[in-house]
Amino acid sequence: MNATAMTWWQVAAAVPLVGVAVAAAGYQRLGLTRDLVTAAVRAAAQLAAVGAVLLLLFAHAATAGILGWIAVMLLIAGQVAGRRGRAVPRARALATIAIATGSLPVLVALTVFGVLAVRAEVMIPISGMVIATAMQATGVTLLRVAEEVGHHRPAIETRLALGMPVTAAFAPHRRSAVRTALLPAIDSTKVVGLVSLPGAMTGLIIAGVDPLTAIRYQVVVMYMLLAAATLAATTSAYLAHHALFDTTAHRLRTPETAGGPGRWTIRGVVRR
Incomplete structure (x- = not known):
């Protein structure tokens, strides 16, 4: 498999890392659980949206x-x-x-x-x-x-x-x-x-x-x-x-x- 071709399934395999961060923050009672989850979800959504825009810009801008x-x-x-x-x-x-x-x-x-x-x-x-x-x-x-x-x-x-x-x-x-x-x-x-x-x-x-x-x-x-x-x-x-x-x-x-x-x-x- 091409090392540079990462699939969405491979991206999903990294999601448990966010779970580890959330669990650690919750165990320490840092009050950051919501912020961590929000940041992770926003990062994925924003990057996906920006990626779509960049495809258009790279092709036509x-x-x-x-x-x-x-x-x-x-x-x-x-x-x-x-x-x-x-x-x-x-x-x-x-x-x-x-x-x-x-x-x-x-x-x-x-x-x-x-x-x-x-x-x-x-x-x-x-x-x-x-x-x-x-x-x-x-x-x-x-x-x-x-x-x-x-x-x-x-x-x-x-x-x-x-x-x-x-x-x-x-x-x-x-x-x-x-x-x-x-x-x-x-x-x-x-x-x-x-x-x-x-x-x-x-x-x-x-x-x-x-x-x-x-x-x-x-x-x-x-x-x-x-x-x-x-x-x-x-x-x-x-x-x-x-x-x-x-x-x-x-x-x-x-x-x-x-x-x-x-x-x-x-x-x-x-x-x-």
């Missing part, structure tokens, strides 16, 4: 179709990352901008230099990997920025009261958030090939491509992901910084508890 699909991925990724950092004002819009800033320059650069062919079967999977990496970095950055403000508000306001500019007052916390967001991408790049064979390389090898050719593709992919994560994390930190602070009055914006989620007012110590 022109450049406009590729760009449209990338735009949809960016919008969805922005919503997901924005939910992680919802304590930051306009988090979803900021997340979408940050993800686009991290992903699009990388994809455009490699397309211009001829590394990526402008074909649906190339651009869509690669774009998905890049956007997903930028999404994860953005979500973690926004979450950590909000946590840093919440945990270190007195220290930040003290610096502002002593006359320190907003950028300098928040700089240590912004750097901490970006470092945390970039650690997964950095660690993955460090151990690639030693601890894991990533998806692109594994897929090519399974498809029968020479390992050295697969390695060349994987090196390009890892560099793309590292660049996308760094650009997205730094951009989201910058945007979150300007959303959380009034840089003119040198004040910290905080959520208005009485007004509910999403309402923000200016509060803080005026710089003298």
Whole structure:
């Protein structure tokens, strides 16, 4: 049997693995049973639906179709990352901008230099990997920025009261958030090939491509992901910084508890 031709019966054989995860979570009383089942069902349904759409795109899509699909991925990724950092004002819009800033320059650069062919079967999977990496970095950055403000508000306001500019007052916390967001991408790049064979390389090898050719593709992919994560994390930190602070009055914006989620007012110590 062809090793690359997996049947639906073989896919069904993996379903008990979800049962193992559900049983382990239930035994530990983690409260994640419903989430695990929902995630497994959604993954199968979403992948099946996307697979059908991709068949059409690969067969008929022109450049406009590729760009449209990338735009949809960016919008969805922005919503997901924005939910992680919802304590930051306009988090979803900021997340979408940050993800686009991290992903699009990388994809455009490699397309211009001829590394990526402008074909649906190339651009869509690669774009998905890049956007997903930028999404994860953005979500973690926004979450950590909000946590840093919440945990270190007195220290930040003290610096502002002593006359320190907003950028300098928040700089240590912004750097901490970006470092945390970039650690997964950095660690993955460090151990690639030693601890894991990533998806692109594994897929090519399974498809029968020479390992050295697969390695060349994987090196390009890892560099793309590292660049996308760094650009997205730094951009989201910058945007979150300007959303959380009034840089003119040198004040910290905080959520208005009485007004509910999403309402923000200016509060803080005026710089003298």
